[in-house]
Amino acid sequence: MPEQSPTRFTMVPARRSSEPTARRRARRILIALFLAAALSIVAVFVALTSGSSKPDLSAVTPQGRDLSYTAAMNFLAGRVQDVPRADSFDPQAASVEAPDGTSAPLDYRALNWVGFTPRHFGTKELGFTDFEIHHYLVVLNDQAATQSPSPAAGGRPSATPSGGASATPSGGASAPPSGGAAASPSGAAPQAGTTGTPSPSTTAGPQGSPSPGASETPPMSAHVLQLDVPVLLDPSGPRLAASPAFSVWKNGTGKPKGTGDYTNYRQLTTEVSTESKNQILRWAAAYATGDSTALLAVTGDQDPKHRYEGLSGFRLADSSQAVQILSAIKTLDDQLVVRVRIMLARAEQSGTVPGKKGNVKPFTNFADFDLLVGASGAQPPVLAWGPAGSAAELNPYSNALNN
Structure with missing residues (x-):
C-alpha cells in the first residue's frame, strides 16, 4: 500500500448551526456594530471639543515679539511707526498729529506682554498668509481713567486717587478687616484694627465711600486695556501688518470673589x-x-x-x-x-x-x-x-x- 503524502489534507464538512444559535450570533454581531457606531460618534464629538480649545504655545517662540513691543510703545506715545512694516501698511496715514507736528501720549503706568495668537489665513489654491497677534496689558494711570464730573479750580479735572494699594493708613483699602487685630510697631500688644471706614478728610479707596465731588471709582476694566499688535510673518522677517488696536481686557476683572486668606477652612x-x-x-x-x-x-x-x-x-x-x-x-x-x-x-x-x-x-x-x-x-x-x-x-x- 503506497505511503500517504504529508501534504494531503482530509476535508471535513462544516456542521451547520441550528437556527436559534444562528439568531444569537446575528444579534451579537448587530449589537457589536451598534456599539462601534455609537463609540465613533463619541470619538468625533471628543475630537471636535478638544480641537476647539486653545493650542499649547508654551514651546513656540514668537518671531515678532521684539518688533511688536516697539510698535506698542510707538502707538502709546503717539509716534509714527518706524518699525519694519508690510507694504500694505502706511504708517503716515495711520498717524494723528497736531498742527505743530506733535501728539499727546497716553497716560499709562505699565505695559506688559501677555502672549500671542498665531493666525494662518488662506487656502492651498490661493496661498497662505501667516500672522502673529501679540497681546499687551496696558494699565492706565488713575487720572486717565477716573475724573470728576466738573473741572477743578485750576481748569484740570480732578482724579480719584488709587484705592487698592493706597499707603494712607486711614484709607478704606489700607485698614484691616473688621475684627482684625493690628499690632503696634513699638512692641506692645497689638491693638484692635479699624473697620476700614475712612475719616471725613480722606478720599476712600474702592471699598469705601467716594469723597464729595468725586466720581465713583470705576471697575477694574476701566483701568486696564488690551493692546493687540498684528505682525506679518514674511520670509524676510516679521513686519508690522497694521496699526495696533485696543480691545477689552477680560482676564482678572470682575467683582471680588473667592477666599485667599485661608479663612474658608x-x-x-x-x-x-x-x-x-x-x-x-x-x-x-x-x-x-x-x-x-x-x-x-x-x-x-x-x-x-x-x-x-x-x-x-x-x-x-x-x-x-x-x-x-x-x-x-x-x-x-x-x-x-x-x-x-x-x-x-x-x-x-x-x-x-x-x-x-x-x-x-x-x-x-x-x-x-x-x-x-x-x-x-x-x-x-x-x-x-x-x-x-x-x-x-x-x-x-x-x-x-x-x-
Whole structure:
C-alpha cells in the first residue's frame, strides 16, 4: 500500500448551526456594530471639543515679539511707526498729529506682554498668509481713567486717587478687616484694627465711600486695556501688518470673589496669642530693616550654620497700622499659618529730614505675608515666611541660608 503524502489534507464538512444559535450570533454581531457606531460618534464629538480649545504655545517662540513691543510703545506715545512694516501698511496715514507736528501720549503706568495668537489665513489654491497677534496689558494711570464730573479750580479735572494699594493708613483699602487685630510697631500688644471706614478728610479707596465731588471709582476694566499688535510673518522677517488696536481686557476683572486668606477652612481658624503677636512684631521690624541677628533670634533656629536675611533700605512705617494680623489657621502640626500685613516705608538716607525728600514722601505701601508660627511657649518662634499664598510651601527654617 503506497505511503500517504504529508501534504494531503482530509476535508471535513462544516456542521451547520441550528437556527436559534444562528439568531444569537446575528444579534451579537448587530449589537457589536451598534456599539462601534455609537463609540465613533463619541470619538468625533471628543475630537471636535478638544480641537476647539486653545493650542499649547508654551514651546513656540514668537518671531515678532521684539518688533511688536516697539510698535506698542510707538502707538502709546503717539509716534509714527518706524518699525519694519508690510507694504500694505502706511504708517503716515495711520498717524494723528497736531498742527505743530506733535501728539499727546497716553497716560499709562505699565505695559506688559501677555502672549500671542498665531493666525494662518488662506487656502492651498490661493496661498497662505501667516500672522502673529501679540497681546499687551496696558494699565492706565488713575487720572486717565477716573475724573470728576466738573473741572477743578485750576481748569484740570480732578482724579480719584488709587484705592487698592493706597499707603494712607486711614484709607478704606489700607485698614484691616473688621475684627482684625493690628499690632503696634513699638512692641506692645497689638491693638484692635479699624473697620476700614475712612475719616471725613480722606478720599476712600474702592471699598469705601467716594469723597464729595468725586466720581465713583470705576471697575477694574476701566483701568486696564488690551493692546493687540498684528505682525506679518514674511520670509524676510516679521513686519508690522497694521496699526495696533485696543480691545477689552477680560482676564482678572470682575467683582471680588473667592477666599485667599485661608479663612474658608472655618474648622481651622483660630486666634493668635499675645505672645505670638509680639514675636510677629519683632519679625516684621527685623525683616523690614534686614536685621539678620534679630531674624535668627525670632526663628529660634539653633543650627550654627544657618543665617537669615531680610530687606535692605526699608523700615516699618510710623503708623499704628504698620503690622496687622489678618487671619490665622491651625496646621496639623499644631502650628499656625498667620496672614500678616506690614506697612513698608523706604528708609531715608542719612542726613535727610525723616519723612521727606524735598516735598515728596518716601515710598510707603502695604505688603502681605504668610508666616508659619509655633503655637506654644512664651516666645513662639516665627519658623518660616513667604508671600501671601505660599503657606503650602512653608517649612520650619526654610528661609535659612548656609553660612
